[in-house]
Amino acid sequence: MHPRVLFGLVVTCLIALGVTAVLALARPAADRQELADGVISASSPFAGASRGGHPSPAFRLPDQRGRATTLAQLRGRPVILTFLYSTCEDTCPVMARQIAGALDRLDEPVPSIAISVDPEGDTPSSAQRFLNKMRLGDRMRFLLGSREELHPVWRAYGIRPQGDGFEHNAYVVLLDAQGRQQVAFPADKLTDDDLLHDVRVLQARASSNAATTGR
Template sequence: MALLDRTDDPEQAPPKGAAPIRRLALVALMCLVLGGIGGVFAATATRPEPAAARFIPPRQQAYDFSLRNQDGRRTSLADGRGKVIAMTFIYATCRDLCPAEGSDIAQAMRMVGGRGVEAYVISVDPIGDTPQRVRDWLNRRAFPAGAGQYLIGTRDELRPVWIHYGIAPLQASRKEAEAAAAGADAFFTANPQYNQPQTQPFHYEVPPQPTTTPSGADDAYPDPADLAYRGRARHVAGWDFEHSAYVLLIDKHGTQRLGIPFEALEPRSLARDLRALLAEP
């Protein structure tokens, strides 16, 4: 006589409906165990930092130009062919964002050894950016030898460059720009320690923005001439000295490759970007 399976024996079989209940209980137990493990993992795991903001410009030849550098030598973007160019827009008498941005670029270039890389710093202040002031600015940033070009000119000479790279320059009047530059000169004269080459990062914190809604927030189309709608000015000198700026990396063939906003700029990551472009043929 064949042995009966437990489920074939009416007396040994589980009550009707018991099997689904057991399965449900087992699933619930597994969920509790897995949930507990997940909770422990979530409590102890380190959340990865968000990726730094980048933007990819159209992969095309960067707009070329010819401007005079800090030594009066006519310089074009084509002159940098064969090197990786980090281009940005600055004014020399700024005492907050611009020195922070310049110091980050200079430090990244020191990290890669200064070979095969060059900074093109383009003026947004044709009034205050004199040859002496921009030379002093470069010296304070401690760029590697031959790795820094500060390009200046008249408003008419600089305007096509601003337009092609989407840059809004200073809105200050001539009188305001001259007064701000004179104030910066006086500051550096009274504080000679700031005139020395600075090899350490220049730390700048963006001031907190107001919690109230700017008056132009409900406009159908923001007025680009009304800089106040963006909130509190980030420059200590006020809205007339606000200007747009970012770092644009241009490869050895003169092709624009990567854009980095100021808020995402960091020497170590910039050095990695420079090395990656240097490694290309």
């Protein structure tokens, strides 16, 4: 092949690659934003980031009233799941108030679970005080345990617990009626409107599935 022809082909390929890169960068942020906990897609019915139905880990932990809680007990309805600590004064209260705001507007209530990220600091009484202050009183279970008991749950959900000199990962995860992880919101993306919307999507799916199976 003549050198000039070869040079022309190389230039053409480089131009094509450049155009492709420009078009990729020009896509809406919602189409290309990737989060550690999922992906936001314009084709998704959810406002939050999709977790694609990833299985949820089994656990058995006591809540602030000593009641043993498992995900199997909550099957059949969507579940709001988050990770908090009871002495938090910034991110956790904001997330809790957003959850309370969504629960206030739901026609059909859904189970809500908070899992401790500070096992040494969270106690049954401090957990209940936190829930009461956030208007979540009897509407949320605050699950407690030792670091050894909680670590497998943190790991399965990709959560770093609270520590000296660093903050925990602050997320709200929505599980579907089968207990699968469907949606996640990082704290800075969470609103009660978006959370309400995505819970209603999961409720509608659960109702449709129940009607189809005759349950």
